[in-house]
Amino acid sequence: MAVPDRRCPDCGVTMEGMTLRSTGGHNLQVVSGENREGILGKLGMNQTYGAETLVCPECGLVRLYAELEE
Ligand SMILES: [Zn+2]
Known part of the structure; x- marks a missing residue:
């Protein structure tokens, strides 16, 4: 999956x-x-998704994205 520029x-x-x-x-x-x-x-089934993690190299902010299907 292509990661857009964030x-x-x-x-x-x-x-x-x-x-x-x-x-x-x-x-x-x-x-x-x-x-x-x-x-x-x-x-009764929960959906599970992988988690895509992005980290800012400047301030260390962490963003977490669920890898939802299109
Ligand atoms: Zn930052």
Whole structure:
């Protein structure tokens, strides 16, 4: 998936893609409370998404994006 150019709202510099992990070494996931697939989905199943992390090299601001399908 192509990462669009994203800039820090404070510094205006391009933020770098990084990996955010728990102390146990697991990648973090984003979990929705409801299924976005509607009638095609399975009832009671939460949707999980990968998390894309961007870090500003200037001020250290971290932004986290859920990797939603188009
Ligand atoms: Zn910044």
